[in-house]
Amino acid sequence: MVSKESEQFLTELRFYLMSKGKNDDEINEITEELEVHLMEAEADGKDVSYIIGDSPKQYMKSIGESMSTDYRQMAGLVPLMILLLGAYVSVGPAIEGNFSLSKGMLWIAIIAGSIAVGAYSLLIFRVLPKFLHSKWSAVLLLGASVAMTGLMVMILLWNQKQGFEPIFTATPFQNNVIVAVCAVIFIVSAIYTKTWFTIIIPLFLSVGPIANRFIPQDVNEDPTYILYTLIAFVIIAAFMIFIFMAKRKKMLNNGGKRNV
Amino acid sequence: MSDTTQMLKGILDGCLLAIIKEGEIYGYELAAKLESYGFRSLSEGTIYPLLLRMQKEGLISATLRKSTAGPKRKYYTLTEKGEQELELFIGRWEQVSSSVDNVLNKRGI
Numbered sequence: 001m002v003s004k005e006s007e008q009f010l011t012e013l014r015f016y017l018m019s020k021g022k023n024d025d026e027i028n029e030i031t032e033e034l035e036v037h038l039m040e041a042e043a044d045g046k047d048v049s050y051i052i053g054d055s056p057k058q059y060m061k062s063i064g065e066s067m068s069t070d071y072r073q074m075a076g077l078v079p080l081m082i083l084l085l086g087a088y089v090s091v092g093p094a095i096e097g098n099f100s101l102s103k104g105m106l107w108i109a110i111i112a113g114s115i116a117v118g119a120y121s122l123l124i125f126r127v128l129p130k131f132l133h134s135k136w137s138a139v140l141l142l143g144a145s146v147a148m149t150g151l152m153v154m155i156l157l158w159n160q161k162q163g164f165e166p167i168f169t170a171t172p173f174q175n176n177v178i179v180a181v182c183a184v185i186f187i188v189s190a191i192y193t194k195t196w197f198t199i200i201i202p203l204f205l206s207v208g209p210i211a212n213r214f215i216p217q218d219v220n221e222d223p224t225y226i227l228y229t230l231i232a233f234v235i236i237a238a239f240m241i242f243i244f245m246a247k248r249k250k251m252l253n254n255g256g257k258r259n260v
Numbered sequence: 261m262s263d264t265t266q267m268l269k270g271i272l273d274g275c276l277l278a279i280i281k282e283g284e285i286y287g288y289e290l291a292a293k294l295e296s297y298g299f300r301s302l303s304e305g306t307i308y309p310l311l312l313r314m315q316k317e318g319l320i321s322a323t324l325r326k327s328t329a330g331p332k333r334k335y336y337t338l339t340e341k342g343e344q345e346l347e348l349f350i351g352r353w354e355q356v357s358s359s360v361d362n363v364l365n366k367r368g369i
Contacts, residue, residue, distance in 0.1 A: 029334070030308065030312065032331045032332065032334075033287055033308065033333075033334045034305070034308065035331055036286075036287065036288065036327065036331055036332075036333055036334075037287050037288045037291070037304065037305070037308075040288045041288065041304065046304075050303065050304060051303060051304045051305040052303060052305045053303035053305065053306070059303075059305055062309040063308060063309050063312070065309065066308075066309040066310075066312035066313045066316070067312060068316070
């Protein structure tokens with residue numbers, strides 16, 4: 001176990017190397033090696049600055065320069081992001097059983113998708129590394145994600161009002177196939193990026209369409225049930241905040257040490 | 261980076277190779293050995309970018325081994341190429357150090 005400060009450094013290093021397109025296996029190797037070093041050094045009474053010097057940023061840079069950039073892995077991320085965006089947009093209508101495609105929608109998807117991929121790449125590879133040591137990094141990432149999701153929703157709503165002529169309307173069977181394909185994309189992305197986000201976010205996004213498809217219309221529009229749903233969500237949110245605060249308090253009581 | 265560190269750039273590679281030649285060793289031990297030989301102004305982490313580069317150049321090889329506590333340790337050994345590089349370094353160093361000695365002691369050839 002390392003101190004909170006060392007853990008923060010290792011997280012930042014991992015993020016920095018990822019943002020520079022370094023190979024995952026090599027990132028794991030160097031962060032594990034440094035973790036062992038930090039652990040032993042801290043046991044000997046040294047702190048993180050004794051190991052990485054006065055400038056963590058400079059140290060991260062020197063580590064990054066010694067590692068090769070994995071262009072194959074980076075090249076794999078772009079199609080994955082495009083597939084993910086497509087899956088995010090398609091999964092809702094497919095669950096509701098009314099997936100369709102129009103020329104206008106395809107154009108919007110291509111333009112909005114390109115902008116989103118470009119903006120995310122710029123944010124992750126160029127902007128975020130400059131803010132790594134600032135508390136603004138998390139705000140920036142979250143803000144950009146929220147803004148991007150909001151923009152997507154606005155584009156979708158605008159698209160629905162345009163009444164473009166569909167060139168393809170899915171049959172009930174095709175809708176189910178699309179849902180299955182989207183699920184595969186989300187799972188593959190989760191395995192590829194080693195995070196749960198690409199499974200958790202679509203699950204949340206799918207709650208509404210699932211309710212629309214499987215719950216009868218009169219129940220769905222009943223104010224009592226809407227109120228029950230809202231209360232359930234508030235309770236879940238409160239419970240999650242409580243767990244988060246309890247964990248934080250426990251960590252602070254342990255003198256900032258990770259409690260694993 | 262301190263002036264001493266700047267001076268040591270390039271020399272450290274050779275010193276690391278020489279220490280690794282003594283026997284299989286992992287990062288923390290390596291840093292401690294460097295310190296015991298008098299390299300006290302260096303940050304311990306300085307060795308890792310160098311080790312990464314030397315590993316990539318095939319001068320050293322690494323094996324992961326279980327440790328008594330915590331994650332696995334990465335142990336380094338010298339390769340044949342590393343031994344040749346160390347020999348070259350020793351030759352170059354002897355030449356540089358005798359030249360510097362001559363300058364400092366005003367002994368022209």
